[in-house]
Amino acid sequence: MDLPAGAAWQRALHDAVLAYRLGPGDALALPGFHPQQHHPAAILATLLAGATFVELTPADIAARPGLLDEQPITTLGITPGLCEALRKAPIARPPKLRQWVRSVDEPLDWVAWNELVKKNDLASVPSTNLLVDAAAGGAVLFSTRRPGSVQALALPAAGQPYTLFDATGSGEPAAGGAGVFVPTPAGDPKKDGWFVLARRGTEFLWGGTLAPRRAGRAFPAAELAERAAEVPGILGACVVPIPTADPGGRWAFVLLAFAGAPPDGAPANAALSDALADAIREDLGDDFLPDRVTVLPLYPRMQGRKVDAAWCQRQYSSGFLAAKAQHPVFRRLAGLRGLVLGA
Incomplete structure (x- = not known):
């Protein structure tokens, strides 16, 4: 799928400001995040913000937990795998950490994530949910920042028009506040709609995918x-x-x-x-x-x-x-x- 350069630039700029909250001198690390899904857009967003992308793996952190302190990381991505590792071997909160992010399409174990927050002194650090689609050039969903909050809320990315379609596959817009998210105006509900959102106040609740996927990614x-x-x-x-x-x-x-x-x-x-x-x-x-x-x-x-x-x-x-x-x-x-x- 082709991605126009203008769309990639615009999406990366939105991600830098709204999703990752990056500025000059900041640093972003996404250990364990799928490289093909997340890294291209995240690296471009980091460069546009004048920030640094820190390449770390969960194995690196497990072997040397002090790496998170040694790097000036201001935004840290946490996967279920890293969550499990930090639950078993908690660390002190990195001194410059201002935000941590979670991919909303990953399985959410409420008990494990809340334990992560308590054991690693993250209760006062704002967290954000993301859904990144590499074909779209960046985040399709993000959420407002909430200190120490673990939830499955999300908002459509800024500047992205969308429509919620009926989940039955009829091709009609959803009658209520829940339906299949489809980018518009060019989106096709039968081809481009693959996850469900349900309105909750001014935000949406992530409702999972229509067909079985592996952490939101289509399994080949x-x-x-x-x-x-x-x-x-x-x-x-x-x-x-x-x-x-x-x-x-x-x-x-x-x-x-x-x-x-x-x-x-x-x-x-x-x-x-x-x-x-x-x-x-x-x-x-x-x-x-x-x-x-x-x-x-x-x-x-x-x-x-x-x-x-x-x-x-x-x-x-x-x-x-x-x-x-x-x-x-x-x-x-x-x-x-x-x-x-x-x-």
Whole structure:
């Protein structure tokens, strides 16, 4: 997707002033924030403000917590991972810290975040929510600053016209104060609307995404399945999103790889699982590794040339797929099919 230079400049300037509250001599650090989603716009915003972007990773902070004191950080981004690390090993509040930010599309564990605030002396430090869309050039949502507050409130970014559309997919504007956020005038509710907002006073409450996502980012299920099917010994694959009981309604993504009736001398399931993980890591990166890889000694149901994803979802969620993989009748049927097909 093309991003006009003027739009990128304007959005970055808005982010510097309204979202990150940066000025000359300030410093911004976003340890653990997704580099493709957050860093391009954040670095440009930092440069326009005459500030400094401090490159830190959660591993750096875990190894040397004093790094936050050594750097003149005025705005700090905190991810769930860094939140967990600072809960376990609290640190003194960095001396120049004036604000901390949280990505509102990340799962929100209320207990953990409030514990972070108490243990790390952040009760008097204002916090802000952000939702950054790299394709838009910066923050699409932000929130007013509240000292020590952990919440899921948000406001549309300054200068961004928008419409809330009905969440049923009718293409009509929402009848009430809740609906799918779509930038206007060029936005298409069927293509550009992917998260729900509900009005709460003068702000909005983040309502999550319409389809399962990984921390607000679309999970490349089709690309993952295509790459998995290229691994020797795999006949087809699909990705199934499953809800978890984790706080914040996190989704997990399971890669189902169908190996059919393995011939003599074929790699075991564990070896195939490792080969799949290595292939995904090499071609797509660690961020796109599924939460679980399951290799099944079965043949998939096909829809054209692709595995039927809806069938996989039903079979996996009901437990039928796991039961079939263990049942001797289905395993023998797979072996018979392999003999017939010459597999």
